[in-house]
Amino acid sequence: MPPTELIASARNGDAAAITSLLAVAQPDIRRYARATCRTADVDDAVQDALCLLHRHIGSLRAISAFSGWLFAVVRRECLRLARRGFGQAAPLEELGEQAEIAVRPDHELRLDLAAAIQSLPAHYREALVLRDLEELTIDEIAARLETTRETVKARLRRARTLAREYLAR
Template sequence: MSTLDNSLVAAARAGNAAALDRLLAASQPDLRRFARRTCSTSEDAEDAVQAALWQLHRRIGTLRVVAAFTSWLFRIVERECRRLLRLHRQTIPLDEAPSSALRLDPVPADLRRDLGAMIAQLPDHYREVLILRDIEELTAPEAAVQLGLSVDAVKSRLHRARSLLREQLLASGYWSP
């Protein structure tokens, strides 16, 4: 992606659709090469590239530092490759799985609903960090770049967000202290 210039990234970040299209097209070859070296299968590599391009399309406006664009995009591919590898390792063929493993206990709908409401009630600065780290699975340095914070600030906010959620869950009777 050495051919990409910062003005193209900045224009895409500002909402220029033509710049975003050029950025998507220019990013693909390097991402594919990187994904082929990083992922365990060629199918996973294609999936990781698609995930990265989708994130680029959806979240280019949230990129705070134009110079971090390339590392941000490669990190998405790397994280997706790791996620897919973990998924493959956890997969047990159905004919080899014990019958107890085939019964999945779904998370109760009321807990999902209440947890979603609790997350929505968190102050913005805690909610953003919690979503980036625990839902989107960004690393602390990635979240720090995305939010324009230090890694220590991200860790501190994440700890506080989780503590607030834990307190709310305890108060709601989901756990006993």
């Protein structure tokens, strides 16, 4: 992140400091946009965030809040761009292997799904089966497994990720 003196000068309206701040902050903005936005929206989010930084740096209350403020701007831009694209058809290139899965016969999909679930470690498999097959709530699963809600949510998230990776092979 940029030094506090640069942020302070930019906040006070120094044009050269604003230009330098934009140049210094751009790689961080791009990195965060790549992690937050859809691939197609990264460049737009970076450009919009840089424009907002240029226009609103003077409204920054605390210099120490710069990085949090900047990342909030990027996150909002990514959400705005995602909402704008909501409901539009995705290009076929982005669908990739999902299209291959969609045309497979149901019996093959069932076998693959059963194999994916069976490949999970027991604690992940148990949480996934209780939630997605037995349709228990998070609280019911936590009570049955004698663990916390957070643990159940983490196990479900990890189990679904592992199953998705297994099916993508």
